[in-house]
Amino acid sequence: xxxxxxxxxxxxxxxxxxxxxxxxxxxxxxxxxxxxxxxxxxxxxxxxxxxxxxxxxxxxxxxxxxxxxxxxxxxxxxxxxxxxxxxxxxxxxxxxxxxxxxxxxxxxxxxxxxxxxxxxxxxxxxxxxxxxxxxxxxxxxxxxxxxxxxxxxxxxxxxxxxxxxxxxxxxxxxxxxxxxxxxxxxxxxxxxxxxxxxxxxxxxxxxxxxxxxxxxxxxxxxxxxxxxxxxxxxxxxxxxxxxxxxxxxxxxx
Numbered sequence: 413x414x415x416x417x418x419x420x421x422x423x424x425x426x427x428x429x430x431x432x433x434x435x436x437x438x439x440x441x442x443x444x445x446x447x448x449x450x451x452x453x454x455x456x457x458x459x460x461x462x463x464x465x466x467x468x469x470x471x472x473x474x475x476x477x478x479x480x481x482x483x484x485x486x487x488x489x490x491x492x493x494x495x496x497x498x499x500x501x502x503x504x505x506x507x508x509x510x511x512x513x514x515x516x517x518x519x520x521x522x523x524x525x526x527x528x529x530x531x532x533x534x535x536x537x538x539x540x541x542x543x544x545x546x547x548x549x550x551x552x553x554x555x556x557x558x559x560x561x562x563x564x565x566x567x568x569x570x571x572x573x574x575x576x577x578x579x580x581x582x583x584x585x586x587x588x589x590x591x592x593x594x595x596x597x598x599x600x601x602x603x604x605x606x607x608x609x610x611x612x613x614x615x616x617x618x619x620x621x622x623x624x625x626x627x628x629x630x631x632x633x634x635x636x637x638x639x640x641x642x643x644x645x646x647x648x649x650x651x652x653x654x655x656x657x658x659x660x661x662x663x664x665x
Contacts, residue, residue: 419464420461420464422482422483423458423461423464423465424461425483426458426465426470426481426482427458427459427461427465429479429481430444430459430473430477430481431459433477433479441455441456441459444473444476444477447476448469448472448473448475448476449472450469450472450473454469455469470482497509497540497545498545499545499546499547499567500545500546502566503546503547503564503565503566503567503568504566504567504568504569506546506547506567506569508540511547511567512540513592514538514547514565514567514574514592515538515539515540515547516537516538516624516625516626517535517536517537517624517625518535518536518537518538518598518622518623518624518625519533519534519535519622519623519624519625519628519632519634520533520534520535520536520551520620520621520622520623521533521620521621521622521623521647521650521651522602522618522619522620522621522651523618523619523651524636525606525616525618527636527638529638529639530636530637530638530639531636531637531644531647531648531651532635532636532637533632533633533634533635533637533643533647534551534552534553534554534555534634534635535551535552535553535625535632535634536549536550536551536552536622537549537550537551537552538565544564546564546565547564547565547567548562548563548564548565549561549562549563549564549565549576550562553634553635554634555634555635555636559607561578561585562578563576563577563578563579563585564576564577564579565577572591573588573589573590573591573600574588574589574590574591574598574600575587575588575589576589583605585602585603585604585605586602586603586604587600587601587602587603587620588600588601588660589601589620589622590659590660595624595627596623596624596627597621597622597623597624597627597650598621598622599619599620599621599650599653599654599657599659599660600619600620600621600654600659600660601617601618601619601620601660601662602617602618602619602620603615603616603617604616604617617662619651619654619655619660619662620654621650621651621653621654623650633647
């Protein structure tokens with residue numbers, strides 16, 4: 413263990429921390445070497461990159477400076493992030509308190525794939541998953557229960573959009589939605605596969621809207637909402653708004 417050395421990247425990071433500590437405390441390299449009980453030559457060569465720090469020398473330098481010089485392993489970093497309630501970097505590195513506004517149940521509304529005059533509606537729940545340390549979504553109350561989806565929620569700061577991602581054995585289903593309106597509704601696009609004849613599947617994209625269940629009186633209608641259904645007019649309004657307002661751009665040329 414005492415002979416184990418650092419990678420070039422880690423060695424440079426440790427050297428930077430030591431130089432910063434020396435400048436901040438206004439102590440000499442000789443003084444630090446004496447306090448850490450290592451030779452000045454060893455310290456000089458490690459700081460210049462001629463010879464990497466060993467774990468033994470780092471432990472002594474940490475004791476002399478009273479600071480931690482070693483970076484935690486990726487596994488420890490991930491564990492610390494989970495403990496702190498931070499999502500993984502590939503999902504946006506968001507903190508739980510910063511995204512608590514999106515947690516809850518939504519009536520999910522989109523045009524029916526099989527009947528253009530009908531609306532398809534089901535429930536989507538978004539909640540924080542403690543073990544995974546990020547938001548997840550799960551659908552329910554679908555009339556085609558076999559196609560019920562669940563997955564991860566990505567909220568990057570850069571784009572300003574929210575991504576609901578399903579990955580089942582490499583097969584993706586992808587939803588991009590806007591940040592909520594004042595009423596809490598989120599509008600966007602679903603990209604998925606439509607069941608065709610026999611075993612055929614066809615890529616399809618459609619507008620999709622998430623409406624807070626509480627905004628619908630807490631008892632929304634789910635399933636295929638045909639023209640004569642009492643909720644059809646209201647749901648159609650959401651679809652029309654998704655198409656007419658600049659939540660997403662659908663290009664057909």
